Amino acid sequence: MPFFMVLASMMGFGSLARESGLSLGVSVVSSATVWGLPGQVAFAELFAVGAPVLAIMLASSMANLRFLPMSMSMLPLFRTDQRAWRWRYILVALMSINTWALTLRHGPAMPQDQRFHYYMGLCITCMTGGLIGTALGYLLAVSFPFFVIVSLIYLNPVYFIFLFSGVRHRNCILALLIGALLGPLFHLISPDWGLPFCGIIAGSAAFWIDKRMKASPGGPSL
Amino acid sequence: MTDVSFIGGLWGLLILVSLSTYIWRASGVVIAARINPDGALSQWFNCVAYGMLAGLISRIMLMPIGILAETPLADRLAALAAGFVLFWVFKRHMLPATLGATAVFLALTTLRSFGYL
Numbered sequence: 001m002p003f004f005m006v007l008a009s010m011m012g013f014g015s016l017a018r019e020s021g022l023s024l025g026v027s028v029v030s031s032a033t034v035w036g037l038p039g040q041v042a043f044a045e046l047f048a049v050g051a052p053v054l055a056i057m058l059a060s061s062m063a064n065l066r067f068l069p070m071s072m073s074m075l076p077l078f079r080t081d082q083r084a085w086r087w088r089y090i091l092v093a094l095m096s097i098n099t100w101a102l103t104l105r106h107g108p109a110m111p112q113d114q115r116f117h118y119y120m121g122l123c124i125t126c127m128t129g130g131l132i133g134t135a136l137g138y139l140l141a142v143s144f145p146f147f148v149i150v151s152l153i154y155l156n157p158v159y160f161i162f163l164f165s166g167v168r169h170r171n172c173i174l175a176l177l178i179g180a181l182l183g184p185l186f187h188l189i190s191p192d193w194g195l196p197f198c199g200i201i202a203g204s205a206a207f208w209i210d211k212r213m214k215a216s217p218g219g220p221s222l
Numbered sequence: 223m224t225d226v227s228f229i230g231g232l233w234g235l236l237i238l239v240s241l242s243t244y245i246w247r248a249s250g251v252v253i254a255a256r257i258n259p260d261g262a263l264s265q266w267f268n269c270v271a272y273g274m275l276a277g278l279i280s281r282i283m284l285m286p287i288g289i290l291a292e293t294p295l296a297d298r299l300a301a302l303a304a305g306f307v308l309f310w311v312f313k314r315h316m317l318p319a320t321l322g323a324t325a326v327f328l329a330l331t332t333l334r335s336f337g338y339l
Binding site: 066073198 | 223224225226229232233235236238239240242243244245246247248249250251253254255257259260262264265266267268269270271272273274275276277278279280281282283284285287288289290292293298301302305309314316317319320323324327328331332334335
């Protein structure tokens with residue numbers, strides 16, 4: 001299932017990249033090296049409108065700021081496995097929301113030495129889907145009607161909403177709910193800085209509320 | 223289009239963009255190696271990651287940019303609601319929920335583009 005999700009959403013990027021005037025090679029390689037849709041979209045769209053090089057770098061970098069807390073929260077799962085730890089800079093390069101969320105959900109229950117295999121398998125599956133999707137989207141962009149392309153793009157956020165609906169830890173659930181509430185509001189205040197602030201405030205609030213609930217005896221637990 | 227001749231063309235720009243996004247991933251590694259994985263700080267970063275992702279996805283749903291912005295908010299939310307009904311009916315299985323929501327969305331946008339809605 002992750003394979004087809006990534007395939008479909010990267011098809012959306014492929015068609016956008018073509019419209020933006022990127023070459024097929026650059027589009028496909030960007031899926032592998034940037035490996036994060038919001039950053040790639042910023043890259044393609046700002047390039048198309050002729051933004052300065054520095055602005056493109058900043059915007060795509062900011063759009064992928066989420067990878068900082070994501071890699072920090074995922075790496076402890078691989079810390080005790082010597083071989084996986086040696087590959088840590090590669091592990092985070094291959095990380096996407098998909099591989100991160102699935103590894104965080106299934107990884108802790110796995111024996112230490114199996115996590116590496118699980119994660120790499122997942123990453124290779126997603127990366128293959130992403131690269132094929134980008135190329136397909138680029139090549140087929142003109143032959144799809146509007147409602148098909150837009151549905152392919154819609155598939156991506158919907159998939160993540162249901163992926164996160166399966167999260168069990170109370171502090172994570174709180175962070176998701178508060179983040180979902182604040183995300184659009186903060187975006188209105190600042191499209192560039194809204195998201196990092198939303199993450200910090202929603203995450204801190206969730207962390208604090210969870211601590212308070214644990215501290216009070218007889219409090220509800222999920 | 224941006225003038226990229228001075229940085230070695232489009233490929234030069236791609237290298238710069240890739241490096242500027244990889245910085246976050248690499249910083250995560252550097253910090254993760256220095257903090258206690260079971261400690262409060264690690265938990266907090268985990269919450270921040272979830273908060274940031276939820277904010278991003280909810281922003282894409284409610285205030286999309288690009289092609290998704292051309293669809294009505296009502297369509298996006300109605301399809302999502304249908305997905306949640308399926309999520310509940312199928313006892314928290316993602317596949318029917320995701321496909322169901324996308325199918326409803328596809329149906330709505332198709333009907334709209336043929337002028338039936």
